Structure formats: C-alpha cells, structure tokens
Amino acid sequence: HNFTSIRKFNLMLKTQIGVTEDTSSTCYLRPETAQGIFVNFANIQRTTRKKLPFGVCQVGKAFRNEITPGNFTFRTREFEQMECEFFCQPGTDLEWFAYWKDFCKNWLLSLGIKEESLRLRDHEPAELAFYSRATTDIEYQFPFGGGWGELWGIADRTNYDLGRHQEASGKSLEYYDQEKNEHYIPYVIEPSLGCDRVALAFLCEAYDQEVVGVDKKGNEDVRTVLRLHPALAPFKAAVLPLSKKLSPKAEEIYRELRKDFMVDFDDAGSIGKRYRREDEIGTPLCITVDFQTVGDDNSPADNCVTVRDRDTMEQVRIPISELKAYIAKKCEF
Template identity: 65%
Template sequence: DPLMDCKECHERFRADQLIEEYAKENEIEIEGAVDSWSHEDMEDYIAEHKIKCPTCGEHNFTDVRQFNLMFKTHQGVTEDASNEVYLRPETAQGIFVNFKNVQRTSRKKIPFGIGQIGKSFRNEITPGNFIFRTREFEQMELQFFCEPGTDLEWFEYWRNFSMSWLKSLNIKEEELRFRDHDEAELSHYSKATTDIDFLFPFGWGELWGIADRTDYDLKQHQEHSKVDMTYFDDEKQEKYIPYVVEPSLGVDRVTLAFLSSAYDEEELEDGQSRTVLRFHPALAPVKIGILPLSKKLSEEATEVYKLLSRYYNCEYDDRGNIGRRYRRQDEIGTPYCITYDFDSRDDQSVTIRDRDTMEQERVKIEDLKDYFEDKFYFEVL
C-alpha cells in the first residue's frame, strides 16, 4: 500500500485514502481507482490541491513509498533470513494448496466449492472505525471451482447470491450497492471483481468482494510446488486447471453492518421512545425472552424456559415491571417475548409479543416448538 508520513506530527497515512477522503469532502469526482495511480501521480495531486494532514492541519508530507501489509516474523529460536515467515493476509491460499486433497477425498465433481472461516492478519497503516479496519480479523471465504469458460456465469451467480443473502437478513436495500472494479483497479489475478459496499455510519465501505480469480492461483502453486493441479473431467474426457470464483466476506465488517442496520430509535404513540435492534430472527443472539408476570409464577415459567431452551437460546427475566423487561429485550434484539400470566395456569397458554410490531397473540404451550420453528426459518430470497 502507498504510505506517507506527516513531517510535523509524524502520523502515517495511506496516500490513496487521503486523496479519496479529500475528494469526498469537496465533492470532487475522480475517474478510476486512486490505488491504481503511480506514487508520482499521488504526490502531484496532494501537492496541487494542498491537501492537509487530518491530524495537525499542516501540508508537509514525505514522499509516497510502498508499504508491505504482511506481518513478518521468524520461525524457531534464531532470527535470520532463512526462517522468515509471514502471517497469512487471507485464508484463500490454504484452500488452493489443499484443492486436490479435498477433491479426491470428498469425490467431488466440478463445479464445487471449498469454504473456510479463520483469522487473517494485515499490518494496516490506519486501523479504525471500530471493527471495520483492524490488523487481526476474521474472514469467511469460498473458493468455487468451475470449468474454464463458465467462470463469468458463476461469477454473476455468486455476485447476485451474496447481495440476496444480505437483504434476506434484513439489511436495507438503500444501504447496499454494487461497485464493479474497472480494468485499472483489477488485481493481477482477477478477470472481474465486484465489491458489495455498505453505508456505515461513517460512510460507504467495502463489505464483500466477489472475484473471478481464473486459474491463476492453481497454476502458480503447480509451477512452484511441481504438484499437478489439473482436474480430469469424466464427462468430457479431458484435463484442465479449474477456474475459481471467490466470494470473500469480512466477519467483523458484516457484524458491524448488521448492528448498524438493525439499530433503531422509535418514537411511540404515547410520546415515549424505545431503542430496538431489529435483527433478523435467525441472527438474534437471544431468540426468546421468558417473562413471568409475577415471581409467584416462576416455577411454571421456568418449565416453559426449559422446554424452549433445548432448541433456542432463551433468556429468563423476572426482575422489574413487565414494560421494562420488554424494553431490555428490545435493546438486545430479542425477536419474541413470552409472558406467563395467571391465566396461563388455567388455559395452558402464554402471550407472545413480537419485537417489531409489539403485537401480541395467545399460543398454547404445547404448540410453542412448532410455532417458533416457522418463525426462525431462514432462506435466501
């Protein structure tokens, strides 16, 4: 990444991000991706527009230089060039190395995908915006292997699926956008790349990247390891190196997006306000709140809790008046609250309150499992 220092306050910045922030604040349209510019072009733009340091307000920067985002360390007890290692900046390469092993042992036929979730590390110049940009982060990546010539069709499929997945989990349509990379912005391995951006409280930011990596990675591993990475197609009776489509999602970033999109402060008809996390029921950490109307009903309400906690993460709360307990559950995003009242002893029914509509309905205790099975069902629209 292009790095530059402020000579006055010694803060470090990515030159491309400094330019992008300046252009955004001054409503200047920039053609193409700034990170594809040469160092000289970045320096000239910063000088021409007299861009100032965001920290101290001075215009006195060093030259732009390249900065390696990979963390370097040493394996073993000695520190010399022979045992230098790097923390992985992405999870993808472990999948490529094991492609043949997974394909053979699972007896998969092309097309198929290998997914992985795990830690990645990048020595970010300017981490910030809470968990949006950190030096240690969690990634979910899928490498989808397909026949050469079908890659752009699969690229379009995963591009649309990824967007639909986010919308199906209650992220608002106006908070999402596709951003296709132009030719100058494409990575060296990429035939096509699209980012799904989310409108965070601090502005638009990349959430999900979908890339057509072609056969670049498998060819590189084959060339340097001398291990055959070809796949034999039984139907076509031919060998080829598969192409790869990669949807890559930052777990920390999508968590922040779900929180940002779900947060709501609602004005009620009686003039009061309530804070609500409108999580999709499939995402809510606590699925059901069990609230006895009185502590005298604790024994029976506990039985309802035991029944449902076998299937769902439930929270039992008997402290405070019922209105405050509803508000507490709204604030942590619990989609449904069950109230066990004095009538429940006679009719063996409970009152279920919906978090979003605040509407209530009466349901038999024996029907609760089936009732919630339908409510918590999730599929991509």
Template identity: 50%
Template sequence: MAKLAKLDDIVSLCKRRGFIFQSSEIYGGLASCYDYGPLGVELKNNVKRAWWKHVVQMRDDVVGLDCSILMHPLVWKASGHADKFADLISECKKCNTRTRVDHLQDKDGKRADEHTEHVSLDTAVATEHDLSNKVCPNCGAVGQFTQPMPFKLMFETQMGANAEDSMTMYLRPETAQGIFANFRNVLDSTRVKVPFGIAQIGKSFRNEVTTKAFIFRTREFEQAEVEFFCEPGTDEQWYEKWKAARFAWYTDHGIKAENLRFRDHDPDELAHYAKACVDVEYKFPFGSGDWQELEGIANRTDYDLRQHQRGMRSTTSWFENGRDLTKVKMPDESEDYHKGPLSFFDDQKQLRYIPYVIEPSAGIDRSTLAFLVDAYDEEEVKGETRNLLRFHPSLAPTKAAVFPLVKKDGMPEIAHNIANDLKKYFTCFYDEKGAVGRRYRRQDEAGTPFCLTVDGQTLEDHTVTVRQRDSMDQVRITTDQLRTYLRDKLEM
C-alpha cells in the same frame, strides 16, 4: 420508518448491551482490536452459521475446509504476498502521522481513493507521486509529506526452538491460499468434480496503516470465502450467478435493498490476477461517501493454482491414476502447464485444464456491523423513546426471553421450566427483575424477536403472552404449542 443510525449510536449500544468491547480496555485499550461480548458473539456466530448454510449446507457443489493460520512461507512466496503485499505510506513532516497515500485527500476536498490495489515492494518507490496538494488528516498541513515508502502488511513471527533453526512465518493475510494449497487434497479425498467450490471461515491478519470506523477495518478480522472452481469459458456465467446469490443473501437476512449496491472495479483498478471484480457495497453511516465495501466477488482466473503449481513441484509428488504428475515438464508458460499436479481431468470431455476460480470473499466483522446498522431503530412509544434492533430472526442473538409477571404464585417455576425446554432448540433468556415493561425494552434493544410472559391466566388455562418485538403485538399461546409456534416464526 427506521431511524438512520449514526456510528456513535452503534458504538454506544454495543458497549452498553455487551455486543462489542474495546480489547484490553482495562489497560487503556489496543487500537483496532475488539472483543465480542455475550450478545456480540451470539450475533457473530449466527452470521457465520447463516453464511455457511447459504454457501455449503444448501448446496451440493460446495464443501468446507478449516485451514491452519500458520502456513509454509513458500505459500506466500508463490501467491505473491511476500513480494507484493504492501501499502504505500507517507509521513507528515509536521506531526509525524503516517497515512496511506491512496487515502490522502486534496485540499479542495476531493475524495480519497479507497479501492487502490496493494503495491509491489520492489516497484512502489520508483513510482512518482505528487503529494503537494495533499492534506494531512491529523494536523491539516498541506503538502508536507515524505517520499512515499512501501509498508509490509503481513505480520511476521518465528517458529523454532532457537535462533539457529527458527523459520520466519507469517500470520495469514487471507484464508484463500489455504484453499488453493488444499485443492488437490480435496479432489483426491472426496467425490467432487469441477465445477465445485471450497468454503472456509477463519481469522486473517493485516498490519494496516490506517484503521477506521469501529470494526469496519481492523488488523485482526474474520473472513468467509468461497473459491469456486470452474472450467475456463464458463467462468463468466458462474461469476454472474455468484453475484446474484451473494447480493440476495444480504437482503434475505434483513439488509434493506436500498442500502446495497454493486460497484464494478475499473480496468486499471483490477488486481493483477483478476479478470473481473465487483464489490457489494453497503451504505455505512461513516466515511467520505458512506458507500463502503462489504464483500468482493472476483474472477481470479487460473492464476492462484498456476502459481502454487510452480512452487510445489520441487518438494512434493502427486499421482493421479498411477501417473506421476510432478514429472510433467512446465518450465514456463509456453509449456503444458495445464497438465500439472493442480490440474483437473474431465473424464467425460477427455479434457485436462487448470480451473478458473470465482471468489466471493466477505468480511464477517463488516457483515456483522452492517446487520447491526441496518437493524438499528428508534421510535416514540407513549411519549418514550424505544431503542430496538430489528434483526432477522435467524441472526438475533437471543431468540426468546421468558418472564414471570411477578415472583410469586409459582410463576417463576413455570417460566424456568419453559425457558429450559426452549433452550434445547435455540438461545433463550430468563429474566424476572424489574417491571415487565422495562424487561420488554431491554430485550427490544438486544434484538430479541419474542418475549414470553407467564401471568395469572397461565395458572388457569396454561397459556402465556407472546409479544412480538417489531409490532409489539401480543397473542396467547398454550405452553404445549410454544415450541412449534416459535420455531415456525423463527424459520427454524
């Protein structure tokens, strides 16, 4: 049985083996920012590849996109981020620590609410908040808080050669809006028809007040999102299909089912644009209740396309079958807004509508952390502790390690040739330093599924020892069958 990992175990392993480092560590580090090391970048890239394969490569109804991080400020005005994307914070009068109001706990230990929706800048201050029973997480003072205030979450920057013609820009807080802004482009340049999805993986940025738990919540992170466009009335069916598909993706790639669950958002918790939303939660080894959001799946209705349709019409012309869609009158919701430029015409049903959207939105960094936690194990072997990462083969940073038993008799040359051949097909590591048992342990800790050892018998019959990480079982395989054997085992 796998040992229940502690966060300190994971952080120590990540630093020791080159998975994840503190950013700018030689200058004292930068809070909530992390760099992925040699093994970490391979793991993270494999998580992204596995996600892309699941939502794009293996489906006929989803296409990909890669949008710019910098977008026109009107995008964020239309989406509501410019006016509503803020957290409500309060400052402790005793120690001056600022904390999100929804993260403050009562003095009786009542759990803080981790799921509160972001607040509107113009209404947050008007809302009354009783903080008299709340405890400062830094100094422990009770009820010593300032009046709550909104804290903008978007990072601002300037674009332009000088102050006179510069424009205030934002680092995107989510990747979704780039997909909505390109909805018409994708329709016009491909042969997709509703129902279909657009997928994207990319960096997002949020100036979080409170960061936590290693790479779980950071200010710079990577998202993997799908916006799946469907006909109104079919949205609930697609919502259930995507829930099942996304849950299965985690279990298919090694996450234990007992460590995953769905948590439906309560009606008063739903985002203003959402008809329904559910979180896929993972039992992380931290937090007040351990269960934390890994991915959100939301029914966003037609909110986003309607918002951008309102925002785009003054500056852009769109034509469909020779008809200028920008001339469709849409001053308010009572008009035929569903006939505008971001609508879809179903030529079979002779029906025009603005599609509803189902959005599975995953954090790549959180997923990477979950795969690390779930794979972590310690066991006793011959009186010694063996640390290992039981990664699914598709996620393992290195697929195979090749060793010569000793550095003589031509064994290093044979091992090098094997490693160079295998590198054409998957990541492979060559190691000739130290006792072979220690080399095995190093690869166990890195999560490498297979170790190949060239020994004296190799010189006689052209076979090598193939050791399996989890069971430590060993078999002899001929060198000309190695590639086929490993690719079958690795499901590649």
C-alpha cells in the same frame, strides 16, 4: 513537495515459531483464508469425490500489516473473514461470477438490508488485482464516516492461484473431467466477506427508535428496538414470568426451549421494562408466563403462554406444546 523516496512495503505480518529467533523459524501470518483452501484443493476434491462446479468455504482470522490502520473496523491488522472459493470449468467463470454477485446481494436483502442501502461497484480495468479477470464490490451506505463502505468482494480469480501453487510445488492441481476426458486447472470465483463489517451493517440497519405513546410526565415515550432478522438475533426468545411466584413454571419452559434455541430468561423488574430490555438486544419473541398458565383453586391451568412480537408488539396466546414449532417458524431463513 517533501516526498520520501520510493520504498517497498511488506503487508504480511512476519513472526517466528519457537523461543529463539533465526531464519529457519521465520513465518508469516496469513493475510487471507483463501490460500489454505487452494493448497488443499486436490485433497478435498479426491476425498469428497465432488465434480465441478463446487465450493469450499472457510471462516477465520486474517492478518495484514496495514500501513495506515484506523477508520473504525474498516482498516485493522486483525479481522474475521469469510471466504468461498468456487471452482468451475474454464469458460463458465463469467457466468458463475454473475451468479455469485446476485446471490450475495440477495442474501443481504433476505436478512434485512434495504435495497437502497446497497450498491454494486464494478472495478475498472486499471484497479483490478493482478489475479483478477473481474471484480465487483458490494457496498453498504453506513450512516457515518463518509457513507459507502465495502462489505463483500466478488472476484473472478481465473486459475491464477492453483496455477502458481502447482508451479511452485511441482504437484498437479489439475482436475480430471470425466465427461470431457480432459485435465485442466479449474477457474475460481471468490466471494470474500468481512465478518466485522457485515455485522456492523446489520446493526446499523436494525437500530431504530420509535415513539409509542406519552409517559406519565407528558413526554414522548420512545422505544429503542433492534429489528434484527430473527435468524441473526442472539436470543430467539425470552421467557418472562409475570411474577416471581411463576418462576418455577417459567424455568421449566426455559429449560425445554434452550434444548433447541438460544433463549433468555429474565424475572427482574416490571414486565414492561423487561420487554424493553429484550427489544434493545433484538429478541424477536417474548414469552410471558402468567397466572392463567398455571391456574389456581378457582380456575384450571390453560397451559398457554402469551407471546409478544418485538416489531409489532402484538400478543398472541400459544399452547406451551406448540411453542417450539412457533419459534422455529418465526426464525425461518
């Protein structure tokens, strides 16, 4: 075998602060968001006056000097991370560990991930991180590249992090339990989620193609639709005037709705093509302003619009005054 000798790898990205390089300016980009929470534990607990158990969450960039970057979005040197450090009383950690495993899985299910696409994998004792008492990965079966990939890691970090920060800083990170009249370092349960990975999982789960009929040439009419949960959809609704003549009324509705929701406006092309465009980007509801809405010399305005559902393609007539409540109910989470 042509193996090299054993070497140490530094998986943290080293850089300098300032325009000149010297040892005093050396710094490291954070490899996870968690440590910023740990060093601020005492400040957060004191200023918010929270009693255990409570959690602190953070979303942000993390950086790792990966040895072999690649594998699409699964092994990158810069990525977006969502972490929660849930502080609890020692001795209750395994109970909370089980709670967070169920919570995280149910959260994914509630946003449209199928049960059969998920699995929970408990780490064997030999593969546990040095700080971990127990770790479980929630994995998703991606439709490419080997299938199962980690989305979410839930770890029982015990009091390792707070203990090491207290040891190195000389500052107490103990919590005073008034009910028990004792001081102790809290244990921590950490659900850690990769934003890029879970976004990809939601897209994979939502992407669909269905045959909705036959076109003029006798070929199958295939509709591409992104069946995102409405809470995840970039636009909650799209306002579509049936004719350019109806654009002023449609724009009026659009301006009112955008005060409360992310809403798209599209008046280019046939109404059918506009429906298909919104289907492809996952917009749950299309609001069509037609001539009935504004009326004419022969018939009064009914002040209603036609709302089309993305998934069923069913259409209902809704009063303009009830649109906001209708959209809010459809996008509940």
